[in-house]
Amino acid sequence: MAVIDTAPETAATHAATAVARIEPTGFAALLGTGDHKVIGRLYIATSLLLGAVVMLLGLLFSIEAVDTGSLSIFTKDTVFQFWTLLRVGGVFLLAFPLVIGVAMVVVPLQVGAKAIAFPRAAAASYWAFLLGAGLFLASYAINGGPGGGSNTGVNLWIASLGLIVVAILLAAVCLATTVFALRQTGLTMNRIPLYAWSVAVAAVMWLLTLPVLVGVLVLMYVDHRHGGSTFGDNASLFNHLDWVLRNPQVYVVAVPVLGFAADVLATTAKARIAPRFAAQGAIGAFGIFGFGAFLAGADAHDHKAWVVIALGVAALLPVLAILGLAGDLFRRGSFAFNPAVGYAVAGLLILLLTVAAGALGSFPGLETYGTIFDVGVSTGALLATLIASLGAITWWATKIGRQPVAKGPAAVAPVALLLGSAAIILPDLIAGLIGDGPPSTELSPSWVGGIEGVNVVAVVGVLLLLLGVVASLAAFVPIIRTPDQPAEADPWEGQSLEWLAPSPPPLDNFDIELPVVVSAEPLVDLREEK
Amino acid sequence: MAADAALAMPPAAAPTRPRVLLVGTALAAGASFMTVMGLIGIYLSRRADVISSGATWLPDKTQIPLTPGNLAFGTMLLSAVAVTWAVDAVGKDDRKMAYLALGLTLLFGLSVVNLTVFLYKISGLSVSTTPGLLFYAVTGTHLAMMFGGMAFLVVMTIRVLAGDYRGRDREGVVSAALFWYATVAAHAVIWLAIYITK
Numbered sequence: 001m002a003v004i005d006t007a008p009e010t011a012a013t014h015a016a017t018a019v020a021r022i023e024p025t026g027f028a029a030l031l032g033t034g035d036h037k038v039i040g041r042l043y044i045a046t047s048l049l050l051g052a053v054v055m056l057l058g059l060l061f062s063i064e065a066v067d068t069g070s071l072s073i074f075t076k077d078t079v080f081q082f083w084t085l086l087r088v089g090g091v092f093l094l095a096f097p098l099v100i101g102v103a104m105v106v107v108p109l110q111v112g113a114k115a116i117a118f119p120r121a122a123a124a125s126y127w128a129f130l131l132g133a134g135l136f137l138a139s140y141a142i143n144g145g146p147g148g149g150s151n152t153g154v155n156l157w158i159a160s161l162g163l164i165v166v167a168i169l170l171a172a173v174c175l176a177t178t179v180f181a182l183r184q185t186g187l188t189m190n191r192i193p194l195y196a197w198s199v200a201v202a203a204v205m206w207l208l209t210l211p212v213l214v215g216v217l218v219l220m221y222v223d224h225r226h227g228g229s230t231f232g233d234n235a236s237l238f239n240h241l242d243w244v245l246r247n248p249q250v251y252v253v254a255v256p257v258l259g260f261a262a263d264v265l266a267t268t269a270k271a272r273i274a275p276r277f278a279a280q281g282a283i284g285a286f287g288i289f290g291f292g293a294f295l296a297g298a299d300a301h302d303h304k305a306w307v308v309i310a311l312g313v314a315a316l317l318p319v320l321a322i323l324g325l326a327g328d329l330f331r332r333g334s335f336a337f338n339p340a341v342g343y344a345v346a347g348l349l350i351l352l353l354t355v356a357a358g359a360l361g362s363f364p365g366l367e368t369y370g371t372i373f374d375v376g377v378s379t380g381a382l383l384a385t386l387i388a389s390l391g392a393i394t395w396w397a398t399k400i401g402r403q404p405v406a407k408g409p410a411a412v413a414p415v416a417l418l419l420g421s422a423a424i425i426l427p428d429l430i431a432g433l434i435g436d437g438p439p440s441t442e443l444s445p446s447w448v449g450g451i452e453g454v455n456v457v458a459v460v461g462v463l464l465l466l467l468g469v470v471a472s473l474a475a476f477v478p479i480i481r482t483p484d485q486p487a488e489a490d491p492w493e494g495q496s497l498e499w500l501a502p503s504p505p506p507l508d509n510f511d512i513e514l515p516v517v518v519s520a521e522p523l524v525d526l527r528e529e530k
Numbered sequence: 531m532a533a534d535a536a537l538a539m540p541p542a543a544a545p546t547r548p549r550v551l552l553v554g555t556a557l558a559a560g561a562s563f564m565t566v567m568g569l570i571g572i573y574l575s576r577r578a579d580v581i582s583s584g585a586t587w588l589p590d591k592t593q594i595p596l597t598p599g600n601l602a603f604g605t606m607l608l609s610a611v612a613v614t615w616a617v618d619a620v621g622k623d624d625r626k627m628a629y630l631a632l633g634l635t636l637l638f639g640l641s642v643v644n645l646t647v648f649l650y651k652i653s654g655l656s657v658s659t660t661p662g663l664l665f666y667a668v669t670g671t672h673l674a675m676m677f678g679g680m681a682f683l684v685v686m687t688i689r690v691l692a693g694d695y696r697g698r699d700r701e702g703v704v705s706a707a708l709f710w711y712a713t714v715a716a717h718a719v720i721w722l723a724i725y726i727t728k
Contacts, residue, residue: 117550173557181553207561212568219572219667226658230576294571 034119035507036104039126041400043101043171044393046126048473050133051094051386055466057086062424062462065455080147084238085140087245087375092164093133095253095382098389100125100171103199103256105400106392107175109498110196112184112517114508117177125170132163146238154234155224162217165210172210176203184497186517190276193496193520194266195392197280198259201287205252209291213244242374247358248311249292250378257351257388258283258322261344264395265326267495268341271333272521279325286318305364312362315355323348338492339407339475342414343391347384350421354380357429366433373432376425383421383465387414390472393479395492398503401479403487410475416468423461427454495521555682555705559712562675566716569671570723573664580660588661588728592654599725602645603717609638610714613683613707620690620700628703632687635710639680642717646673668724672716679713682706 024032033039061083064073074082108116116122139145139160144153179192179200192200220237223230231240243249262283266273273279289311326348358377361368368374390413397405431454490499500523501510519525577587588594616631646669655662686706689695695702 118554169561173554173561176557177550177554181550204557207557208564211561211565212571215565215568215667215671216572218671219569219663222657222667223663226663229658230660230663 032123034115034123036108036116036119036122037400037505039116039119039122040101040104040106042126043097043104043129044400045101046130046133047094047097047101050089051098053137054086054089054094055462055469057082057089058424059459059462059466061086062455062459066459077149080235080238081140081143081145084146087378088161088241089136090379090382091245091250091253092161092168093136095385095389096168097129097133099199099202099253099256099385100168100175102389102392102396102400103175104171106396106498107196107199108178108182109399109501109505109509110193110496111179111182111187112497112510112514113178113182114510115182116174117182118174121170122174125167125174128163128170129167132160132167135160136164147235149234151224151234154237155221158217158221158224158237162214162221165214165217169207169210169214172203172206176200176207179203184514184517187497187522190280191517191520193259193498194262194273194279194283195256195259198256198262198283198287201259201284202252202255205255205287205290209249209252213241216240243292243295245378246374247292247355247361247377247381248290248308248315249295250381251290251315251355251358252287252292254351254354254381254385254388255283255287255290256392257347257384258286258318260388260392260395261348262322262325263496264340264344264391265329266333267492268336268338269329269333270493271329272495272519272524273325273329274332275325276520278321282318282321282325286315289315289318309362309364312355312359316352316359319348319352319355323352337411339405339410339414340391340395342411343387343394343417346414346418346421347388347391349418350380350387350425351384353422353425354384357425361432367435368432371432371435372428376428376432379428380421380425383417383424386469387417387421390417390469393476394472396498397476397479398487398489398491399498399501399505401476402481402504403478403483404491405475406478408475409471413468413471413475416464416471418468420461420464420466420468423457423464425461427458427461430454490523493523493527495523497522499523549701551701551705552708555709559709562678562709563712563716566668566672566675567719569664569668570719573668574723576660576664589655589659592661594649594653594655594665594725594728596725598645598649598652599721602642602649603721603725605638605641605645606714606717609635609642610711612638613710617700617703617707620695620703621697623696625690628690629687632683632690632703636680636683636687639676639683643673643676665724668720672713672720675713675716679706679710682709 030038030042060073064071064079071079104116104122108114135156139153139157140148142153142156143150144155144157146154146157148154148157176199179196180189183189183192189197220231220240224234224237228234228236231237262273262279291311294307354377357373357380360366361373361377393400394405394410397403487503489501489503491503492499497514497517500512500514515522515526580587612631612634616628616635619625619627619631649669650666653665655665657663657666683706686695686702689702
């Protein structure tokens with residue numbers, strides 16, 4: 001019996017009760033669900049919906065930046081509020097919930113668990129996130145947010161952001177506990193799939209760093225309610241949060257990019273990752289180098305510079321290591337293109353560009369701190385996360401949804417996403433390096449500046465990115481449709497346990513007794529036994 | 531014959547695995563601890579900035595007396611002993627001692643709450659000043675952590691009363707104790723950084 005199996009007498013009792021119960025349907029079932037797959041899907045759908053708002057705002061800002069001399073879309077009074085909505089929304093309304101959504105569906109399946117740990121807490125995390133996100137947007141609607149004119153709106157903004165962060169922390173506890181405590185027999189920590197490992201690393205890093213943000217938000221809320229003597233006026237609040245949005249802290253949301261890429265590339269190459277400890281070490285190291293909570297109390301850019309430099313430069317190494325391992329996989333294995341490979345490569349390349357820029361920008365001599373360069377780096381981390389998450393939905397489409405994605409649009413999307421992301425990031429990096437870009441975090445009511453030529457490139461980049469996202473969404477259409485016949489359980493000749501689950505997986509995930517795991521690639525072992 | 535039958539019985543069931551609650555509690559305790567540590571970090575950073583500029587940290591006519599802080603810390607240490615005693619008692623199936631130890635832990639916790647409230651009343655710190663804001667935020671967050679820990683202990687006490695935990699199968703009590711240890715550890719840092727160093 002697997003360690004997670006329910007005791008027989010309990011199962012019998014449960015079965016007897018289940019017969020007598022009238023199971024809720026429709027919205028009631030959705031509201032009361034503890035099924036990690038349903039919660040994950042809700043997270044994914046919500047993050048994509050909220051992400052659409054963020055991306056639309058990004059498009060408007062990129063168009064606004066074309067005319068470097070004046071504001072034409074936003075007004076002087078509102079530009080800073082919209083700017084903070086774009087920056088904070090990108091991280092907390094798009095990237096975090098998207099990563100959590102995919103992880104909630106996939107991670108329990110990967111470790112062979114029948115459910116996520118603390119399913120009610122997982123459900124509570126989603127509903128708390130939804131409430132927080134709604135209030136967060138509402139706070140802007142009533143002229144709140146940093147730089148807003150309504151004190152009540154600003155208070156609501158702080159409280160709602162706090163609620164979102166607490167929801168993320170709750171989800172992180174559920175995900176990390178699932179990996180640490182609900183693994184199938186024999187699936188030791190050094191054998192768990194790299195995606196599950198990367199989610200565990202990310203979740204632990206969130207649990208170590210985001211509570212500091214909760215503390216800052218508590219301080220901010222109390223201070224703001226009592227006159228704002230410590231954190232300053234409404235507009236100054238954003239300066240105390242920018243450490244969450246910049247490197248190294250922003251890297252912690254991108255940790256699963258490495259795990260996803262390693263899993264997809266190893267499966268596609270039909271090869272086992274040889275120095276597995278190196279891959280796990282690289283992912284773990286990337287998480288550790290993303291620890292940026294020490295900057296929470298820092299006033300500015302001048303102290304603790306050596307730590308920022310060390311973390312910035314060191315963060316480059318794990319990404320290079322995963323790229324090296326990917327190269328080794330294809331050298332030893334075979335290569336067959338599938339859309340998820342495109343997403344994995346695109347995500348890795350954007351992450352490489354991001355961490356390389358982050359390493360460059362960490363040197364004080366270049367004076368990039370507080371410029372648009374920082375924005376380029378954090379945007380890069382978010383875009384890499386977005387690309388990898390869309391790729392993860394493509395890869396695990398039959399587990400997240402009902403059938404595989406449409407191959408045509410899914411093949412085009414990564415190319416558009418890669419080119420678009422690069423075209424968005426590079427103008428910010430160039431403008432920041434040359435010293436001609438608008439400041440990122442300082443109060444800048446006249447949000448102007450930048451280089452007109454490269455800002456046009458950024459507009460093209462955003463359009464390409466939107467094209468990539470739309471192509472991805474078009475590819476996802478089949479996964480919500482009921483197929484004529486059940487989808488294949490293992491369409492990729494997978495290596496890890498999730499591919500033993502039917503597509504889509506039932507309530508308790510697996511309809512067979514899982515084998516005792518003896519290696520990091522249990523399905524390869526099963527195929528070899530045959 | 532009865533003894534022979536007992537000897538022939540299979541060994542006692544192994545403790546419940548996996549320890550989901552314990553792992554989850556460890557993660558939640560770590561996150562709660564980090565919240566307090568983050569606030570203390572900001573407290574120390576702001577304090578250092580003010581002192582290095584030549585000004586005094588605490589405003590005039592305010593005080594953070596040592597006695598309530600020391601008493602609170604001593605009480606927290608005693609509560610750590612009591613909760614360890616509770617875990618041990620549940621492990622030995624000594625239910626009376628377990629109730630006594632859990633009750634004592636809760637009593638010590640309430641005493642610390644009382645001491646902290648007393649300190650609030652006599653400190654004279656205003657929340658609209660930076661030291662006041664940080665002082666109340668740090669100690670208030672710790673109080674919230676304590677309330678969480680005490681609620682956890684109450685739930686686990688009820689479950690011990692209901693016979694859910696006994697012998698080696700005591701994950702819930704161990705989890706509650708683990709969270710309580712994190713609360714005590716956080717208080718130790720507060721004691722040093724705020725009550726002693728001020």
